[in-house]
Amino acid sequence: MVSWRHSIEAHLAMSRPVDIYRQTSQKHGIGGLTHVYSSSPKTATDPGIAFYYHPISSPSRAVQLVAKHIGVPLDLKLVDLLKGEHKTDEYLKINRLGQVPTIVDGAFTLSESRAICAYLVNRYAVEDSLYPKDPRQRAKIDMMLYFDATSLWPAIRDMQVPQLSGKRAEAEKVEAAKKQLGNLEQMLSNKKYFVSDHVTLADLSILSSVTFLEAFNNFNIDEFSNIAAWVAQLKRELTYYDAVNDSYEKAKEAFRQPAQNGN
Numbered sequence: 001m002v003s004w005r006h007s008i009e010a011h012l013a014m015s016r017p018v019d020i021y022r023q024t025s026q027k028h029g030i031g032g033l034t035h036v037y038s039s040s041p042k043t044a045t046d047p048g049i050a051f052y053y054h055p056i057s058s059p060s061r062a063v064q065l066v067a068k069h070i071g072v073p074l075d076l077k078l079v080d081l082l083k084g085e086h087k088t089d090e091y092l093k094i095n096r097l098g099q100v101p102t103i104v105d106g107a108f109t110l111s112e113s114r115a116i117c118a119y120l121v122n123r124y125a126v127e128d129s130l131y132p133k134d135p136r137q138r139a140k141i142d143m144m145l146y147f148d149a150t151s152l153w154p155a156i157r158d159m160q161v162p163q164l165s166g167k168r169a170e171a172e173k174v175e176a177a178k179k180q181l182g183n184l185e186q187m188l189s190n191k192k193y194f195v196s197d198h199v200t201l202a203d204l205s206i207l208s209s210v211t212f213l214e215a216f217n218n219f220n221i222d223e224f225s226n227i228a229a230w231v232a233q234l235k236r237e238l239t240y241y242d243a244v245n246d247s248y249e250k251a252k253e254a255f256r257q258p259a260q261n262g263n
Contacts, residue, residue, distance in 0.1 A: 048073030050104040052094060054081045055247035056164075056215070058153065059113030060101040062208035066117045066201065068240040070125040074103075082164075114145045117201050131201050140195045144187075144202035153209040155180040163216050177213075181224050184210075188226035192233065199234070207234050211245075215252045 051067075051074035053060035067074050079085045079100050086098045095102040095111050102111045105123075110116050121131040132138055159173040184206070187194060194202040210231060213219045221228045235241050 048075045050075045050077055052077045052079050052091070052102040052104075053100050054079055055245075055251045056081070057100050058157075058208040058212045061211075061244060061248060062113050062205045063101050063103070063116050063120070064244045065204045065208065065238070065240070066120055066130065068244055069130060069199075069204070069238075070121060072120055072124045114149055114201075114205055117205060121201065129196075129198060129200070130204070132196070137196065141200050141202045144194050145205055147183075148202075148206050148209055152180045152184060152206065156209055156212055160212055160215055169218075178223075181210075181221075181227060185224045185226050188230055191226075192230070199237070203230075203234060207231065211248075 049067075049072065051063065053064070053076065055061070055078075064074065079091060081100070085091060086095075086100060092098055094104065094109065097111065099111060101113055101116060102109065103116050103119075110119055118131060121128065125131075131141060155173075155177040159169050159177040162173075163169055193199060194206065210221070210227060213221055221231065
């Protein structure tokens with residue numbers, strides 16, 4: 001039985017530019033990328049990349065969407081944020097910031113969801129449609145990922161997270177989120193996707209951020225018609241969306257009642 005890593009890496013070895021670089025480097029005694037791209041152990045029982053996550057975490061769900069899209073299995077390791085497991089000494093040894101998600105791929109550990117998404121595609125995807133190698137296409141995707149990381153997601157998170165403890169969303173936080181959603185709405189004007197004519201990392205990351213607005217069933221995304229249509233379209237197109245978000249759907253039910261009754 002051939003492991004998932006072996007199948008992917010065998011395909012990549014035939015065409016990936018970095019492998020040409022690695023072979024040339026080894027031939028001429030050059031260091032650099034050779035160690036970083038050395039193959040992981042291949043066994044028939046390889047369960048996948050260790051993935052530390054929580055289903056309510058939008059960044060966690062973004063990584064899961066990308067992994068499903070490119071066919072890379074994740075060995076799910078739940079970190080219960082509500083019990084403070086992300087602040088335990090054990091977890092802080094894995095992620096010193098005490099955040100999810102984190103992956104451990106052999107001896108390689110990586111945090112920050114957008115970095116993880118890019119790594120998975122660069123390391124394991126058999127084609128680059130999610131994150132094209134073309135510099136201008138990739139720059140546009142990076143631009144959207146940075147917007148998500150620095151503007152959109154923080155605004156949505158800051159509005160939503162206090163509701164996890166039963167509080168109502170603060171008016172100023174709601175307005176800040178709506179401001180960034182307004183920016184996003186304009187970015188989708190006359191577009192099906194943010195960057196290309198197909199799904200990219202930008203769409204998967206931002207989709208996970210925007211759908212956190214569904215957590216408490218008290219935010220009407222229909223006010224932003226372009227975003228609402230884009231979300232509905234991706235939920236239809238991504239055949240793996242429901243499977244990835246099943247745990248999220250179950251988790252958010254537990255939070256809706258306290259948020260609706262909070263003061």
